[in-house]
Amino acid sequence: MAKTIPVKIKRQDTPHDGSRWETFDVPYESGMNVTTVLQRIAANPMTAEQQSSTPVAYDACCLEEICGACTMVINGRVRQACSALVDDLLQEQADSIELQPMTKFPVVRDLVVNRQPMFNSLSKVKAWVRVDGYHDMGSGPRVSEATQEEAYPLSRCMTCGCCVEACPQFNDHSPFIGPAAISQAILFNSHPTGAVDREDRLAVLSDAGGIADCGNSQNCVKVCPKEIPLTDSIAKAGRDTTLYKIRQWFGR
Amino acid sequence: MQQVGSPASGEKYHFLIRRLHSATGLVPVGIFLCIHLVTNATVLLPGDPGYEFQKSVERIHALGPLLVPVEIIGIFVPLLFHSLLGVQIILTGKSNAQQYRYGSNIRYTLQRTTGFIAFAFILYHVWQVHWFGKPVGGGQFSLHDEAGNPAGAATTAAAIQAAWWIAPIYAIGVVSTVYHLANGIWTSLITWGITIRPKSQKTAGYICAAFGVVLTLIGLGALSGFRTLSIDSEDVHTKNTTHTVSRHVP
Numbered sequence: 371m372a373k374t375i376p377v378k379i380k381r382q383d384t385p386h387d388g389s390r391w392e393t394f395d396v397p398y399e400s401g402m403n404v405t406t407v408l409q410r411i412a413a414n415p416m417t418a419e420q421q422s423s424t425p426v427a428y429d430a431c432c433l434e435e436i437c438g439a440c441t442m443v444i445n446g447r448v449r450q451a452c453s454a455l456v457d458d459l460l461q462e463q464a465d466s467i468e469l470q471p472m473t474k475f476p477v478v479r480d481l482v483v484n485r486q487p488m489f490n491s492l493s494k495v496k497a498w499v500r501v502d503g504y505h506d507m508g509s510g511p512r513v514s515e516a517t518q519e520e521a522y523p524l525s526r527c528m529t530c531g532c533c534v535e536a537c538p539q540f541n542d543h544s545p546f547i548g549p550a551a552i553s554q555a556i557l558f559n560s561h562p563t564g565a566v567d568r569e570d571r572l573a574v575l576s577d578a579g580g581i582a583d584c585g586n587s588q589n590c591v592k593v594c595p596k597e598i599p600l601t602d603s604i605a606k607a608g609r610d611t612t613l614y615k616i617r618q619w620f621g622r
Numbered sequence: 623m624q625q626v627g628s629p630a631s632g633e634k635y636h637f638l639i640r641r642l643h644s645a646t647g648l649v650p651v652g653i654f655l656c657i658h659l660v661t662n663a664t665v666l667l668p669g670d671p672g673y674e675f676q677k678s679v680e681r682i683h684a685l686g687p688l689l690v691p692v693e694i695i696g697i698f699v700p701l702l703f704h705s706l707l708g709v710q711i712i713l714t715g716k717s718n719a720q721q722y723r724y725g726s727n728i729r730y731t732l733q734r735t736t737g738f739i740a741f742a743f744i745l746y747h748v749w750q751v752h753w754f755g756k757p758v759g760g761g762q763f764s765l766h767d768e769a770g771n772p773a774g775a776a777t778t779a780a781a782i783q784a785a786w787w788i789a790p791i792y793a794i795g796v797v798s799t800v801y802h803l804a805n806g807i808w809t810s811l812i813t814w815g816i817t818i819r820p821k822s823q824k825t826a827g828y829i830c831a832a833f834g835v836v837l838t839l840i841g842l843g844a845l846s847g848f849r850t851l852s853i854d855s856e857d858v859h860t861k862n863t864t865h866t867v868s869r870h871v872p
Contacts, residue, residue, distance in 0.1 A: 446721050536722050538730060544714040578633040582640035585715055586809040587730035589722050602818055609815020615637060 373398040375456065376418060377407055379426055380470035382477050389477075393418040393466075404444060404451035404459075404469065405430050408481075426469075427480035435595055438530025442481050443470045448535040448593055451481075472535045488529045491551035495571050499564040511562035524557035524603060526596040533590035533600055545579030549590035552581060553603035559610070572614040581607045643707045644810045646700040652803050654697050659796070659837060662844030665776055671851055672776025676765075679775040683765050705741040712737065733805050736798040743795030751782055759785040780851040789849060796841035804834030 374395040382389040394411045395418045402410075405428075412425035431439040433452045440451035445463050459467050475483035501507075513521075527550055534540040534548035555571040558564035575581045581604065590600040661682070667674035685692060712734045719731040750760030760782045767774035767781075783792065808830040811817040817826045 536718070538715045538718050538727070541714075541716045543716075546714075576637040578636040580637070582637050582813075583714065584813075585711075585730050585733075586726070586812055587724075588726035589718075589724060592724050592726075593722070599820075601812075601820065601823070605812045605815055605818040605823075607815075608813050609818065611637065612641070612815055615641075 375407075375460070376466040377411070378466055378468045379411075379480070381426065381480050382471070383479065385476055385478060392423060394423075398456070400457070402456045404442075404454045404456070404467070405433060405440060407456065407467065408451065408469075427478075427482050429482050436528060438528035441472060441530040441532060441535075443472060443535070444468070448472060448532045450530065450595055453595065472531055474535050474540055475531065483531075485529065485531050488531055488534065488548070488550060491547040492529065492554055494547065495551050495555040495558075495574050496567045497551065497554035497558055499558060499561055500566055501563075513562060517560055521557055521560050523596075523598055524553050524560075527554060527557075527598055528596065530595065532593045532595060536589035536593040538587050538589070539583055539585045544583060546583035547574075547579050549584075549600040549604060552584075552607050553598060553600050556603040556606050556610075569614070572611055575607050576611040576615055581611050584608075639707065640711075641813075643704060643711070644806075644813050646704045647803070647806050648810055650696050650700040651704055652807070655799060655803055656837065659800075659841040659844060662779075663840045663847065665779070665847035665851065666843055670773065672773030672780075675776045675779070676773045679765055701744065705737075705744075708737050708741070729805055729808075733802060733809070736802040736805075739794065739798040740802050743791070743798065746791070747795065750788075755782075759788055776848070776851055780848045783845070783848050789845065792845050793842060796845065797838055800834055800837045800841055804830045804837070807833070 374397050376393050377396050378391055378393045380389050381392050394416070396407050396410050399406070408426055408428045408430075415423045415425050417423050428442070428451065429439040430452060431437040433440075435450050435453040438450065441448065442451055444451065444454050445459055445468050451469075456467065469481060471477050471481045471483050475485055475487065478484055529550055531550075533550050537546070537548060539546045540548045552575060555575055559568045559571055584604055586604075588601050590604075591598070594600055661678045662675070664678045665672060665675040683689060715730075715734065717731045717734065719727050746758065749755050750758050751763040752760070753762040755761060762778065763775075763782055764778045765775050767777045769777075771777065783789070808823075808827055811826050812823065817823045
């Protein structure tokens with residue numbers, strides 16, 4: 371008989387329902403990832419106790435760790451289902467796989483969460499380069515190679531939510547906007563055209579919920595799947611807001 | 623329930639208050655802690671037991687009538703501000719060091735735990751070294767003891783710490799307070815934007831750790847110094863000689 375893996379999943383039917391745990395025995399296939407596991411469960415939603423259940427709802431999109439949609443807490447650690455390989459997971463924890471939705475966002479259903487707070491934070495820090503229209507404005511300003519090299523790693527952020535999920539300061543009784551938004555503010559401040567909104571971004575970062583609410587646990591940088599130097603951005607935000615406030619208080 | 627990740631605007635002085643929290647921890651409170659522990663450690667200096675400590679305390683008391691205002695404005699007010707705001711900051715966090723066992727995350731949790739312990743310990747300590755601290759195993763710390771011996775400050779300090787159960791309380795209090803300061807210096811270097819790269823943060827980490835170890839040794843050394851100081855009560859009452867205090871080697 372083929373080897374099966376017990377997969378324990380935290381389930382919730384609607385945003386208002388309570389949650390429950392269900393275990394599914396999934397036949398092992400070499401090279402499978404967690405998304406495959408969820409597909410196999412959808413094909414045969416029978417619990418380990420041979421009770422008929424429903425397919426587990428989950429998000430998935432790019433399947434190559436680019437979009438961030440399938441982010442969930444796998445074996446107690448937040449990461450993407452697509453790049454979480456079952457072989458690796460069994461190395462970490464031999465007997466089973468445990469899946470649960472991210473805890474810092476409202477659950478829509480099962481493993482699907484609403485990451486809207488992440489996007490709200492991005493709009494608060496104006497995480498974009500402002501353009502006045504779609505007419506030809508000629509070539510943009512020159513960006514030095516050094517700035518490009520600083521900016522590129524920050525631009526890899528896919529707003530997946532790993533950093534805020536692991537952050538002890540991001541929770542329902544703290545206004546902290548989280549590492550991703552802070553890092554994006556630093557990214558767009560470093561852009562010559564984006565820097566037009568620099569002061570507005572620093573105003574948000576030095577408000578309640580901004581940089582002052584970071585507790586320096588540095589979990590963000592360790593769980594970030596895109597290896598973004600989030601703590602560099604946080605420290606830069608500390609420096610920039612200090613200078614910004616000094617300019618504000620003493621006049622520029 | 624507050625919406626996750628939504629800055630509550632309108633707290634006009636949020637940034638200023640948090641930076642003052644960082645600054646007060648370093649400048650009046652942190653520096654005071656160093657001076658306090660180093661002063662205590664002079665009890666270990668060779669010569670007549672307690673003599674160097676007596677001189678150190680006399681230098682502090684040379685401020686005369688200014689001493690109490692300096693204590694209140696320079697130490698108690700910043701300390702209370704730092705502590706009370708610190709408790710509020712602790713309440714905004716949800717520690718997850720069990721789940722994410724990274725060194726920096728464990729330090730984050732320890733910073734909050736030791737902050738709490740340090741606050742409780744300092745309240746106890748201040749209570750304990752005054753005359754009204756007698757019910758908690760303490761007594762009045764004074765520049766001169768009743769017998770008027772030349773190392774009165776050391777004998778009163780030793781007497782306050784004489785009960786056996788005071789030693790572990792003080793040891794835990796000192797270690798927690800020193801950890802909180804050493805790790806606080808490390809995080810403040812990030813907060814103020816001085817150490818940005820992981821490499822500079824790592825270097826700062828080694829320096830802060832070394833500072834913490836040295837200050838812990840100074841603090842614990844001072845505690846053992848006071849514990850090994852024996853007060854010869856007969857001498858105190860009969861003749862006011864310099865030999866009323868001696869050191870016993872355990």
